[in-house]
Amino acid sequence: MRLLGRGLLLLALFAGLAGVAVAEPETGDLRKARAYLREVKKHLLESYIDRDRVKEEDLIVAGISAMARAAKRAAIREAVMESASLEGALEAAEAADPEQDLIGLADHAARAMVSVTGDPYSHLFTDEEMNKLAKALQGEGRDESAGFMLKNQGGRVVVAYVQYGYPAYQDGIEIGDEVLEIRGRKIADVRPEEYAELCRLPAGDTLELRLRRDGREYDFRIAARKTAVKDVRFEYLGQGVGYLRLTIFDMALVRETRAALDSLTRSGMRGLILDLRHNPGGALPAATGVADLFLPQGLKITNTVSNYKPSIGGLRLPMIGGNDDFTTKVRSDYETMPMVCLINRASASASELLAGALQDHRRAVMIGETTYGKGVGQTPIILSSMMMKRYLYLTVMRYTTPNGTQVDHKGVKPDLAEDDGRPSADVFDAEWALRRSGAVEKYRDARWTAALRRLADNDGFETAG
Structure with a gap:
């Protein structure tokens, strides 16, 4: 999932102007569409984390081909395909049909150019789609x-x-x-x-x-499930052992994690099981903030490298883009508590950043499977030519663990390997047939009392089917 900081999200409202002269908005769909595609191409060639793999001619070919496929008449398609540049293709489309939606064509071209990267995490977003992402990061x-x-x-x-x-x-x-x-x-x-x-x-x-x-x-x-999933689940297991599961890294996670740890301590916790399995990641400040709860002050949490260096009027915007070291700054009561951390192949992004920091500083024993291997992060770049109507959600950052270990495509390896218990194909087939038969639901409805359902809820199991 996204590895995105609050600063990146909020300051993106003007960070998207990076490298683009601030001027009066151009009028006319042709000029707007041309500026739009120039802006997308510029960021793919300059800001994308693996920009050395992206060739300008490939972007142009992909963009022109996408516009031709989207054109509403054969005459427009032919005119577009005869063009040698993105701007020329837009001009040819307008000349062939003044009623052609040039912004719509540019959208197709922009998406095609993004797809040239082969990056599954980079996308072109509308303002509505970007709104949903921002809300998701806020929980x-x-x-x-x-x-x-x-x-x-x-x-x-x-x-x-x-x-x-x-x-x-x-x-x-x-x-x-x-x-x-x-x-x-x-x-x-x-x-x-x-x-x-x-x-x-x-x-x-x-x-x-x-x-x-x-x-x-x-x-x-x-x-659809009937109850909201909690970001933080915790339980005191007895004999001084606390259990804490983090399901996603959103902007409320640090506060909720600290509250959970305080509650577990009041119950008698002297050691912790931290569970990051099936956690897809989330916001960078959440990951570094949780790491700060468990690591002493002054230790490196991660190093980030980025080609995205936004500026306004030639002045670099602080804390956005570029290369940065993140270190612990806050003292907590959990910096020396014995702990193990559970990981699996579905622990990704911010989860891996946290696991890598705890492992490199020998702060926790990693138990489970090698993690997903997403060591990159994205940021939304406002495309100023489209006046906050389009965002390039682009992979602009790669991070390493404190010791400099690359996570992307490699993951964090456990100290103690333990299979996550996924069923074989034959076993899953048998489970599938049983589930489809309805026998499980019949047994549950006949045998499970309300009390047992409440107990299952407290244990974090789904009781709705």
Whole structure:
């Protein structure tokens, strides 16, 4: 998931002007569309973290081809394909049909250029989509999440992550499952920009998915859950042991984590089990803030490297982009408490940043599986040519652990390896047949009393089916 700081999110309102002269907005769709595509191309060539892999000619070809495919008449398509530049393609489209929606064509071109990077985390967002992302980082709207994300991988669409406690997790969706259909639509007919909206799961809704796993196909019907998932779950296990599970890193996490630790301490906690399994990550300040609770002052938490260096009038904006070291600054009562940390292949991004810091400083023993391997972060860049109507959500940062270890595509390796207990294909088939038969629900409804349901809720299990 995103590794995004509050500063990045808020200051992006003017950080998107980086490298672009501040001027009066251009009038006319042609001039606006031309400026829009120039801006997108500039950031892909200059700000993208792996910019050395991006060639300008590939961006131009992709953009022109996308505009040609989107053109509403054959004459426009032919005129666009004869063009040698993005600007020329827009001019040719307008000349062929003055009624052609040039901003719409530019949207197609911009998305195609972003896709040239092959980066599953970079996207072109509308203002509405950016609004939803901002709210999610503030902890809003997640009660409508199915708890998984899709990405393109080698010509297939696969499940990128599954978050603990959400409907997809409860129903057995796994990272790497190939998506064949979603809500009755062939996945080949679905644009990447539509994935997030199609995966929403508002109250009363059911999400239908056809997936392929280990060569076998399964039809899932994921029902919306009735209760919101808590970001922080904790329990005192007795004999001085506390258990703390973090499900996502949002901007309220540090406060909630500190409150949970204080509560566990009052119950008698002398040692901690920190559970980061199936945590897809989140906001950078949340990850560094939680690390600061467990590490002594003055220690490095992470190092970030970025090609994105926004400025206004030639002055660099502080704390946005560039290369930075993040260190601990706040003293807490949990800097020496014995602890272990549980990780698995679904621990990603900010989870890996925290796990890497605790491991490098020998602060916690890592138990489980090698983590997901997402050592990059994104920021929303306002495209000034579109006056806050379009955002380039771009991978601009790569981070390492305190010892300089690369996490991206490698993950954090556990000190003690422990299989996460996923069923084999045959076992899952048997479970699937049992689930589809309805026998489990019949047994549950006949045997589970209200008291047992309350107990299961307290233990963090789903009782709704």
